[in-house]
Amino acid sequence: MLKPLLRLTEFLYPYRYRIAASLVLLLGLTAAQMVFPAVIQKVIDQGLSSGDTHILVTSTLIILGLGLGSAVLSYGQRFLTEWVANHVAYDIRNRLFDHIQNLPFAYHDHISSGQLISRCIEDVRSIQVFTGQGVLEIVRIVLLSFAILVVLFTANAHLAWIALLPMIPMVIVTIQYGIRIERFYLAIDNALGELSSRLQENVTGAQVVRAFAREPYEIDRFDSANRTLFSARIATIGEWSKIMPTTTFLVTIGTLLILWFGGQMVLRGQLTLGELVAFNSYLLLLSMPAQNLGWLVNTAGEASAGVQRIMEILDRKPEIQSPPGAIHLPALQGRVEFRDVSFNYTAEKSQALHHIDLTVEPNQVVALIGPTGSGKTSLINLIPRFYDIQEGAILIDGYDVKQVDLTSLRRQIGIVLQTSLLFSTTIRENLAYGRPDASLDEIITAAKSAQAHEFILALPDGYETIVGERGVTLSGGQRQRIAIGRALLMDPRILILDDSTSSVDTQTEHQIQAALSRLMEGRTTFIIAQRLSTVRRADTILVMDQGRIVERGTHAVLLTQDGLYRQIYELQLRDQERFQEEMEHISGSGIYDSEPPDNEDQEASD
Template structure:
């Protein structure tokens, strides 16, 4: 048994009792369905032949009550399998969804750099629904089909062997047909799943950027792109439904041929007095029962292809090992001062040949306010992303208070670092929810205090419902400056000793920039702070400015010292100043 199969079966373990009960009632319901034709045969061959109406009527009434009792048991059994069986599947889906979502949280930025969010969402939703259907219906269909098929076979043998062999001579042909179609359907369903994932990714991309679409009046372009993807999806569906059509029509043909064989063979046997009319009627009833297991086989084939292709995609994600994990003996940080040192650090992306930067040697004192500048693409943001281990250094090491960050638990490391980015991400919900994201245990008073420190309290109180105003998806109801101040309030509430400001004011207008800059400087007080600046005018007050290049740090000093050097910084500053003229 391979690892994937073991993982699949492991989801049954917590619900083994419920699974066994579901199988028992499925077995009971299918067994009862085999009894009805035998009762019909008994009435036809025994009661109606050997007794007159006055004697047969009471016996038939008793059999009627027996059949009603069987119907009641069958009803309860079917209800249990339909309700409790589906609930078992839903609980297994819940466990799988928890597992994959938890695994998503463990994967690093390098994984998400190469993924489409819409496709990842498909793995959590559509794929897992099909897996659930397989978990519930798969074993149930096999049990029901097996009981009906085997039971009918032995009952029919006891009635008439030659006619039974005639009926079952069609079964090997049906199995060959089913196995042949199974392979074709598996490939078709896999293509369907891939196309659905592509469409979801495209929809997510379009709706996330709907304002850009409208600003360029490119609705027709997006519609054209979507139609292209949708046409590929319908083509893949056409292929899968063609195979399904062949499968179902093939079943209908086999069923018709079996009925023709029973009627023709049974007629000849009656003429030769080998069987009677009651036996032929029983045979015809059991032939209909034989169709049901074949339908179950079809359902199982479809469910198996859908479910296992979905589980394969689910398992693919679980098999991806996080490339940044805690060491077994990792420690937690206590009373962090915030002294940070880069020792001969180099970095390159996994699929890149060239380093983004190398030879970074930098020591930052606790509470020091430094700025990182350099040309676009030189790795300023990436360098800061190495401190909370969003990415792993390729060479060298980074320490906090003398401790290698690889020896620190990730949760503890990131708990002590606050990040304010240019592209603020706010969650759907209220202002209170978004600020409290910085500290889930914060009181309402703590949230308000953080908002005041971030110069956000006044505009929040002007909102329709104050701190309980819903701000929409990604804070769409707020301005850029307002969103930025909420993100700063969030970091105030987190209260970390180390801060990273990643071009936090570059996209704001002058008025908003001034308010946000005041908030940032208040937040940075007595904390070790890294500022990545696009506008050099915002970092004049930095205690130290680091000029970064691909081969390391080119210059370091205060604003005045670097201007006096007439080096790289002076050139960047003059270029920025002239562009503002």
């Protein structure tokens, strides 16, 4: 438990002077606390018995003075501690935020976003509680115990031994509890993680669960996770409910021992009544901290687990970073070159790409086609360096992507992904995502080019309409067009389109295709598509299969080869031939001529 907590010092270091000041204040506060019992002793032994007004007045003034002094010290001390705790939490959140957003795709592929989010929220909170009240309380207990030990042993070593006897089991019990509880917290954390991922999956897959009438199955699984958590909690309760009253009980036993043995000493005249009371008061100073011991151990345990999990994230190096002294890319021509590139996602998985060699000249359009899972998306993801390759090199305008400044690279690449994620803010801000400083005119121009302007204007607040969970729900095609507009506004030299029309209907697809062909003009473009009508206009077509480029060339060249492309073509050609036959059939019957299919424009503007 201690080792992870020690790593907190890294976050505490910037505030060391404030922490030191807070400690000084705490020292003063403890000293003031130590004076009270001495004052009371004097009141009892000299004031009350003799009725000496002078002593009583002095004592009263001392009590008030100490009270006022303590209040001021306590104010400063509390505020400083909270100030540090809040700043530590603020710093950790900032670091997590920045670190996570810079971790590579490979990291995010394998971690559940729910887990990451709960670490940023829950774990930071438990650390904040610990660095605030927790650390304070520990220091206070140590200081106080030390001071009390000194005072008690100076006053009466014999009685001090007796009074402190119950403290020995208290220390043992607390340490044991601390050791045992760590295991329980681990179990609870696991159970909590399991429960929330059950929940997350169930909600995300709500439609599938219903479609297969699997609600009872899901309920069983959730119930069992819920029960595991319940048992883990109950197990800690067993420990916790023992430790909590025990510490209080042991302090009371101390008082009893003082009363009994000290009382006899008073009767024998070895001790004054005031001394006895003072002795007891000193011991009682420990009672509040003692009651808090259990809580403290819990807080430390939770914080320790929190630090461990947070450090797991922060210790993970963002492998994909601009190297020191990275070249800041100038405005690109758009030449893309793959030199014998091999790539796999992780060591244990089979290779995603094998020995890819590829040169694309500026402004060329490259289409990628091939079976599902053949490596098309893997290939294009390497151009903006979302992943690092194991072998070979990728060069943009002759610069190795590993040597250049990442921002200067990605700023010149526009990407439209297969599924278009929008942020829950206004449409305007979504469009300007890559260029927050873009003017409204620029944004509207981009939206128009993406064929999105008209439907945006039809929304309740136009460009200021908020999308997402609490806002307007857009259709897949609408989201896709905003994603295209977003990429267009970047005015990228290299454009990457990953099967961006698979989820839209034929008419919308037509509109998007129109937008895309405008988008592609004068840019190096990589486009993944299933449809040959999209692919055939490309300057180069890459046919991929099992991580290799199996054929390449123009449409005309590839048709002459008896390969995969031709097979795909023939499959689609069959449809085409059938279409032509059908058209001939219709025109043969004389209907075709009367109404030619020229309604595309009309359809598009519906």
